[in-house]
Amino acid sequence: MLNQIQNRIDEGEEGTLITVKNVRVFAVFICVFAVLVSLFFGAAKEVALGVFLGGAAAQLVFRQHEIAIGKSLFSGSEKNASIITIINFILRLAIRIVVLVVAIKNPDVSFVGAALGLLSISYSICLLAFLNNLVSKQTGKEV
Numbered sequence: 278m279l280n281q282i283q284n285r286i287d288e289g290e291e292g293t294l295i296t297v298k299n300v301r302v303f304a305v306f307i308c309v310f311a312v313l314v315s316l317f318f319g320a321a322k323e324v325a326l327g328v329f330l331g332g333a334a335a336q337l338v339f340r341q342h343e344i345a346i347g348k349s350l351f352s353g354s355e356k357n358a359s360i361i362t363i364i365n366f367i368l369r370l371a372i373r374i375v376v377l378v379v380a381i382k383n384p385d386v387s388f389v390g391a392a393l394g395l396l397s398i399s400y401s402i403c404l405l406a407f408l409n410n411l412v413s414k415q416t417g418k419e420v
Contacts, residue, residue, distance in 0.1 A: 293409060294405050294408055294409040294412065295402065295405045295406060295409055297343065299401075299405055300339070300398060300401050300402055300405060301336065301339070301401075302401075303400075303401035303404055303405060304332065304335060304336065304339075304397040304398050304400070304401040305332070305397075306401075307393075307397045307400050307401055307404075308328045308329070308331075308332040308393075308394055308397050311324070311328045311390065311393045311394070311397075312324065312325045312328050315328075315387075315390070320387065322385070323384075323385060323386060323387040323390065324387040324389065324390035325390065326385060326386045326387065326390065327380055327386045327387035327388065327389065327390020327391040327392075327393070327394060328387075328390040328391070328393055328394040328397075329394065330376055330379065330380065330386055330390075330391050330394060331376055331380070331390065331391035331392060331393060331394020331395040331396075331397070332394035332395075332397050333394070334372055334373065334376040334391075334394065334395060335394055335395050335396070335397050335398045336398070337372065338369045338372055338373065338395075338398070339398050341365065341368065341369060341372075342365070342369060345361060345362065345365035348361050348365075349361045349362050349365075373395055376391055376395060377391060377392070377395075379391075380392075
C-alpha cells in the first residue's frame with residue numbers, strides 16, 4: 278500500500294483539480310474575497326488583519342500537515358506513526374488556538390476575519406471538490 282501511495286506522489290496529481298497548489302491558490306482567493314466583502318460592511322481594516330492572520334496560519338498549518346503525513350507514512354513502524362500524528366495534531370491545534378486568542382485579545386484584529394482565514398483551506402478544498410465533480414459530469418470522465 279505504501280508503494281502505491283509513493284507511486285502516486287512520484288507521478289503527480291495531474292488528473293484532478295484538487296492539488297496542493299490549487300488548494301493554496303483558492304485559499305488566497307477566498308481570503309481576498311472575504312476582505313472585499315468586508316469593505317461593504319465597514320471595519321475593513323480589522324477584518325483584513327484578521328483574515329491575513331488566519332489565512333497565514335492556515336497556510337502554515339496546511340504545510341505542517343503535509344510534512345507530518347510524509348513523516349508518519351515513512352516512519353517505519355505503526356507506533357512511531359501514531360506518536361508523530363498525535364504530536365503534530367496537538368501542534369496544529371495549538372497554532373489555531375493562538376491565532377484565535379490573539380484575535381480575541383487584540384482589538385485591531387477581527388475574530389470573525391481570523392476564523393474565516395483559518396477556514397480558508399477547508400473552504401478551498403470543498404470548492405475544488407465541487408468544481409472537480411462538475412467538470413467530471415460535463416466531460417463524462419473522471420478528473
